[in-house]
Amino acid sequence: MRILTDPAEVAAEARARRARGQRVGFVPTMGFLHAGHCSLMDLCRPRCDWLVVSIYVNPLQFGPTEDLERYPRDPEGDARQCEEHGVDAIFMPPRLYDPDHSTTVRVAELQDGLCGAARPGHFDGVTTVVARLFGLVQPEVAVFGEKDYQQLAVIRRMVRDLAMPVEVLGGPLVRDADGLALSSRNTYLSPAERARALSLHRALHRMRAVAAETDDVDVILTEGRALLDVDRLDYLEVRDGDDLRPLGRLRPSARAFVAGLVGRTRLIDNLGLAASP
């Protein structure tokens, strides 16, 4: 497994691989990898010849009051997990943008509400970094986790609108044994906070149970909200899983989304409300 740090180097290597007819696969991450990231590598591995994982804490997608500076890092643990999951190259640039970088890629729709409301500019940072990473790595297939469900929808829209020649795959959300959605930010949680963080997942499951009885989204939301134990609720919503429009009545594609602060840690989770897992 190679560690590449120079954007020009990864671009040249990707170009050479493609010229030899190899399929490039790509999993972009911000590092501090966990089983959720590894499941994305496992999804990508059989679909490509050269599997690249990027590790870059992208400042463009952090707001001024967010946790850019304290975002957890573990380069050695990351390398070990990548190695174990058959990654061919880690791309971890100390600097990704030119000092006078001035281009933004913006998806105007799909940002309304959910994390777009609580984190203004966040998705512009995501689409911009993903566009640049796609330019460098030139993947034929790229995998993103459904944990960041809105992010996946925004990226799919960018790829479609800009006709990027990349197949985007979503990987299912991975949970800990107690049900907490895996997130690098879980490391911030104290034991007491972690216990309260489980209320997100419990609320979503309660909503799915209620959804088997009624198609009235207001009823479903009320039942879910009653279980939440967070310090600030950013949103609890039911939206269409395909186009993210808010729903008043249940549909087969309905999905529940939640985000909130437990202590200082912002957590998100989501769950399809159809009966099947």
Added chain:
Amino acid sequence: MRILTDPAEVAAEARARRARGQRVGFVPTMGFLHAGHCSLMDLCRPRCDWLVVSIYVNPLQFGPTEDLERYPRDPEGDARQCEEHGVDAIFMPPRLYDPDHSTTVRVAELQDGLCGAARPGHFDGVTTVVARLFGLVQPEVAVFGEKDYQQLAVIRRMVRDLAMPVEVLGGPLVRDADGLALSSRNTYLSPAERARALSLHRALHRMRAVAAETDDVDVILTEGRALLDVDRLDYLEVRDGDDLRPLGRLRPSARAFVAGLVGRTRLIDNLGLAASP
């Protein structure tokens, strides 16, 4: 020569060509082709195996009061000229964007002043359409005219920032025998307007002559302005030809830029102020 109208078809064809190791060359245009466009094809032809010219009047880059509806069109003349200049495929989609297209590519710098001031949103439309066209055509080399000098600078910046694997070449501005910079919009001009339109080019040449005598940009501008015979002057400026920053003193990379209305027709021109042609 093939005429392709379906975005999916041009993408599939470009992909197949690249898989066979062919180099794709690309000249994006809005049609109503003239010798300026043909010079771009000639520049691209020896640099690629498959030369694509797109013809698409991109609504995203027109303001609400601009000439989108009356922009001149001549598909048969365009096809003849493309054929004569060795083009392999014309891509002329009746519709380029999905109905719910929602992605914008924006270069924040390089838009201040010049045409960016007179045409708000114009360059966002340009970078967005070029990004989408690059995604479809996947060129290794693309050629843009220096007539639209600021546009070329903005596109180069986008390509660098998003690490697009495309070599961007600028083709020199082409003039009619009387000195008027070739433009599809010249067709709007009455004979009397055309005579006055020559004042743009005369002003720029006067400025270059004055620049041989002084490095004071104010003096150079005053001399140029005195020759202009336009109905509305959008700008007459001296800027650095590399990064487009305004100059107070002459430098070897200095370039003069002018834009204005003659009758209802907006014309632009530019000229390097160094002594060499």
